[in-house]
Amino acid sequence: MRATAILAEADTQQFLTFKLAGEEYGVGILSVQEIRGWSAVTAIPHSPAWLLGVINLRGAVVPIIDLRIKFNFAKAEYNEFTVVIILNVGARVVGIVVDGVSDVITLASDQIKPAPSLGNNTDTSHIIGFGTLDDRMRILMDVERLMAGADLGSIKSPQ
Amino acid sequence: MTLDLAQFHDTFFEESFEALDSMEAALLKLSAGDVDAELINTIFRVAHSIKGGSATFGFTDVAAFTHTLETLLDQLRAGKRQVSPGLVDVLLRSCDLMREMLEATKQKQPMDKGRVATLHGEIETIMKSAGSEPAGKSAAAAPAPVVMLSGESERSGWRIHFVPGSKLLRNGNDPLRILRELHTLGPCVIRVDAKYVPPLADLDAEECRLAWNAELSGDIHEDQVRAVFDWVEGECELMLEAFGPVKAKVSTAAPAVVAPEVPPAPVAAPAAATPTATPTATPTAAPAAAAVSAAAPAAPVEAARATNAGEGGSIRVSIEKIDELLNSVGELVITQSVLSQLAAAIEGREAEELRSALGQLERHMRSLQESVMRVRMLPISFVFNRFPRLVRDLGQRLGKKIELRVVGDQTELDKTVLEKIGDPLVHLVRNSIDHGIESPEVRLAAGKSAHGLIELNAYHKGGNVIVEVTDDGGGLKRDKILAKARERGLVGPDEELSEERVYNLIFAPGFSTADVVSDVSGRGVGMDVVKRNINELGGHVQIHSTPGKGSMVRIRLPLTLAILDGQLARVGNEVYVVPIVSIVETMQVRSELVNSIASKGEVFRLRDEYLPIVRLYDLFGIEPDHTELLDGLMMIVEADGKRVGLFVDELMSQQQVVIKSLETNFRPVTGLAGATMLGDGRVALILDIPGVITRFQSKETRRDAAQRAA
Numbered sequence: 001m002r003a004t005a006i007l008a009e010a011d012t013q014q015f016l017t018f019k020l021a022g023e024e025y026g027v028g029i030l031s032v033q034e035i036r037g038w039s040a041v042t043a044i045p046h047s048p049a050w051l052l053g054v055i056n057l058r059g060a061v062v063p064i065i066d067l068r069i070k071f072n073f074a075k076a077e078y079n080e081f082t083v084v085i086i087l088n089v090g091a092r093v094v095g096i097v098v099d100g101v102s103d104v105i106t107l108a109s110d111q112i113k114p115a116p117s118l119g120n121n122t123d124t125s126h127i128i129g130f131g132t133l134d135d136r137m138r139i140l141m142d143v144e145r146l147m148a149g150a151d152l153g154s155i156k157s158p159q
Numbered sequence: 160m161t162l163d164l165a166q167f168h169d170t171f172f173e174e175s176f177e178a179l180d181s182m183e184a185a186l187l188k189l190s191a192g193d194v195d196a197e198l199i200n201t202i203f204r205v206a207h208s209i210k211g212g213s214a215t216f217g218f219t220d221v222a223a224f225t226h227t228l229e230t231l232l233d234q235l236r237a238g239k240r241q242v243s244p245g246l247v248d249v250l251l252r253s254c255d256l257m258r259e260m261l262e263a264t265k266q267k268q269p270m271d272k273g274r275v276a277t278l279h280g281e282i283e284t285i286m287k288s289a290g291s292e293p294a295g296k297s298a299a300a301a302p303a304p305v306v307m308l309s310g311e312s313e314r315s316g317w318r319i320h321f322v323p324g325s326k327l328l329r330n331g332n333d334p335l336r337i338l339r340e341l342h343t344l345g346p347c348v349i350r351v352d353a354k355y356v357p358p359l360a361d362l363d364a365e366e367c368r369l370a371w372n373a374e375l376s377g378d379i380h381e382d383q384v385r386a387v388f389d390w391v392e393g394e395c396e397l398m399l400e401a402f403g404p405v406k407a408k409v410s411t412a413a414p415a416v417v418a419p420e421v422p423p424a425p426v427a428a429p430a431a432a433t434p435t436a437t438p439t440a441t442p443t444a445a446p447a448a449a450a451v452s453a454a455a456p457a458a459p460v461e462a463a464r465a466t467n468a469g470e471g472g473s474i475r476v477s478i479e480k481i482d483e484l485l486n487s488v489g490e491l492v493i494t495q496s497v498l499s500q501l502a503a504a505i506e507g508r509e510a511e512e513l514r515s516a517l518g519q520l521e522r523h524m525r526s527l528q529e530s531v532m533r534v535r536m537l538p539i540s541f542v543f544n545r546f547p548r549l550v551r552d553l554g555q556r557l558g559k560k561i562e563l564r565v566v567g568d569q570t571e572l573d574k575t576v577l578e579k580i581g582d583p584l585v586h587l588v589r590n591s592i593d594h595g596i597e598s599p600e601v602r603l604a605a606g607k608s609a610h611g612l613i614e615l616n617a618y619h620k621g622g623n624v625i626v627e628v629t630d631d632g633g634g635l636k637r638d639k640i641l642a643k644a645r646e647r648g649l650v651g652p653d654e655e656l657s658e659e660r661v662y663n664l665i666f667a668p669g670f671s672t673a674d675v676v677s678d679v680s681g682r683g684v685g686m687d688v689v690k691r692n693i694n695e696l697g698g699h700v701q702i703h704s705t706p707g708k709g710s711m712v713r714i715r716l717p718l719t720l721a722i723l724d725g726q727l728a729r730v731g732n733e734v735y736v737v738p739i740v741s742i743v744e745t746m747q748v749r750s751e752l753v754n755s756i757a758s759k760g761e762v763f764r765l766r767d768e769y770l771p772i773v774r775l776y777d778l779f780g781i782e783p784d785h786t787e788l789l790d791g792l793m794m795i796v797e798a799d800g801k802r803v804g805l806f807v808d809e810l811m812s813q814q815q816v817v818i819k820s821l822e823t824n825f826r827p828v829t830g831l832a833g834a835t836m837l838g839d840g841r842v843a844l845i846l847d848i849p850g851v852i853t854r855f856q857s858k859e860t861r862r863d864a865a866q867r868a869a
Contacts, residue, residue, distance in 0.1 A: 040841065041842075042733065042834070042841060042842040042843065042844060043733065043781070044821075044825075044828060044831070044844070045778070045779035045780060045781070045828070045830065045831075045844075046779070046780070046828065046829075046830075047828070053842075054821070054825065054834060054842050055842060056493075056836045056840055056841065056842045058490060059486055059487075059489060059490040059493070059819070059836065060819070060823065060824065061819045061820070061821060061823065061824060061825070061833075061834045061842060062824050063824055063825045092823070092824045092825075093824045094824060
């Protein structure tokens with residue numbers, strides 16, 4: 001929502017890019033609250049595997065999501081390079097675990113190509129598009145779609 | 160200048176509801192034949208300001224009703240009418256109706272016009288009976304108006320000097336409306352006093368810079384004049400001065416002139432220059448002649464108002480702001496305990512000093528936390544205040560004579576707790592009136608005084624607030640309760656129960672021993688709700704009763720909902736907080752006490768009861784240290800009357816924890832009441848015992864089903 005709104009307002013927008021299992025992704029810079037190192041989480045019982053648990057972020061209880069597990073990537077490791085990006089999603093604060101933060105890039109609207117339809121089996125609703133800069137392609141994600149609408153609110157605990 | 164009045168609506172409603180509370184309290188204090196002027200004034204002021212406010216905001220229904228009410232009250236105030244029980248009753252009902260009307264207006268719901276009209280008519284009928292009632296009913300009323308009139312007959316008018324405060328317009332008041340109202344009192348000459356108007360360059364269009372001088376003639380009581388300005392009281396400078404017989408002059412003058420003129424100020428200039436009128440300024444400024452008679456009644460009124468404003472020295476702050484503050488303080492406490500833990504790990508001479516400084520910090524922190532917590536606290540009188548009315552009405556309806564005694568109504572507790580404790584308390588008091596207190600005849604026969612006594616008592620005890628509802632009625636009928644419980648199959652035919660367990664039966668859903676269902680109680684809904692509400696608050700209910708002597712219900716409540724007394728329990732690497740209120744006891748279970756019931760899971764024997772075992776690691780899917788029951792600990796926890804054994808690895812410390820919601824950034828999880836931060840900065844989850852039991856039971860049911868299917 002927010003990212004698309006910005007798209008309409010200005011010609012360029014900024015994205016924070018990060019690495020996830022070798023691929024590079026981007027999220028709208030305005031939804032990023034902060035970036036912090038990896039710290040131990042408290043697991044929530046009966047939650048999906050990709051919801052690692054919650055952390056204490058200066059007094060707020062913030063859920064941490066591992067996109068590597070959510071996207072079914074092979075291996076999720078936690079080491080000194082593991083980074084958590086704290087995002088503001090609507091009224092919520094959510095953290096996502098990534099392999100590393102790369103850069104902040106500025107993309108003009110013509111550098112963002114809409115996501116192609118990948119068939120019925122692949123859900124691309126959380127992808128804004130693909131951004132190309134210096135011949136490298138980043139997958140630009142719609143954070144609100146990714147977290148709030150499609151997921152957090154409606155997670156059903158495994159019965 | 161357009162002014163959005165809607166922004167003042169909330170304030171108006173809030174103030175009106177508070178005012179109605181004080182009106183109700185004053186009405187209850189008003190007894191027949193009483194002429195306590197201050198009480199009547201209080202009541203009048205409430206009606207008046209609600210009328211003014213609702214007229215300003217265009218709530219015409221409310222305004223019309225309060226206008227009639229005000230007229231009636233005005234007669235009371237002028238001594239033209241005597242206070243009678245019937246009148247108080249009508250006034251109390253009007254009070255309720257106004258509250259409902261305001262509530263309906265606030266919610267933008269339509270109000271039942273019929274009821275308003277009925278009561279409206281009733282008041283009008285009373286007013287029409289004006290001639291007959293005071294004359295026939297009370298001879299005492301007759302002299303009163305005479306005295307008033309003789310006191311006033313020397314005055315033939317008022318000089319009014321009215322300087323509105325510069326913010327008057329912004330607060331939604333219209334000085335012209337006030338001046339127009341002056342005309343309704345009698346012939347009036349009004350002149351604008353423009354001496355405060357600044358040069359055009361400095362003029363702010365939204366500020367009120369004009370002042371007015373008015374000469375109002377006629378036999379008018381000072382209070383009547385002041386009442387016109389009631390609505391802007393405190394926002395203007397107002398000087399009243401009675402003057403002698405100048406009727407002739409005034410009557411020849413034009414009815415009203417509202418045009419800027421050069422100030423012909425009849426009032427001394429130095430006084431007019433003082434920004435606000437103080438009680439002392441009034442007499443000094445007024446020209447000597449008639450000043451004595453006018454200033455004398457004015458001063459005490461002003462002084463009384465000043466003290467009223469002074470002792471209520473409070474500000475309105477939104478709950479969110481306080482919670483934010485509370486949050487930050489909670490954070491500080493956590494940071495401080497992290498520091499203490501770090502300091503404990505280092506060595507050396509300086510470390511010792513560091514530790515002692517940190518100790519000091521901790522003490523300050525605790526007191527800071529307590530102070531902030533106290534900000535959220537309100538005296539329980541907010542809840543107790545509604546009981547005199549309730550007891551009066553209900554006692555009257557049931558033909559019982561009941562005295563209410565309130566002790567410790569200044570005991571403070573958290574606002575959230577306070578809001579939720581009201582209904583359960585109302586229920587308990589109603590129960591006491593309906594079932595507890597006997598009728599006067601029965602009481603006299605039993606050798607008790609005809610007046611029953613209900614006592615509400617609140618006090619602090621060890622970090623909790625205790626609220627007791629005591630009556631000196633017949634007490635709970637133990638045999639009757641037991642018989643009823645056996646009849647309903649809650650208790651086996653031969654089962655003997657302890658006193659306490661018997662009394663606890665009345666908290667079972669749908670339980671009632673009342674022979675007749677009345678509209679007050681006896682339907683058997685209620686006590687279970689009372690208990691559930693109190694348990695939800697983390698509180699606890701106990702009943703004591705002596706047959707023939709009365710009964711007492713004691714409620715123990717936590718001081719606040721923001722903090723919880725918790726027992727930390729460890730399972731594997733996870734630490735959970737178990738609310739202390741849910742814990743019955745903790746023990747080690749010997750294997751001979753454990754039975755495995757086919758398809759029912761495990762149970763163990765605790766004295767004469769069999770309790771299911773909930774293995775927390777199993778329920779939450781975590782890796783424990785111990786799976787052998789003998790190696791770990793069994794916490795007996797209770798919720799909704801159900802007890803289970805919660806198996807954990809070990810118990811850690813007990814501590815107060817600050818409750819954080821999981822919902823803010825996540826969603827509610829069954830079995831968890833929230834989360835908290837531990838001293839080391841980690842998050843610990845707080846167990847919700849009712850939820851844990853529910854989850855356990857649904858899991859057992861599924862296991863059953865699976866087994867049957869297999």
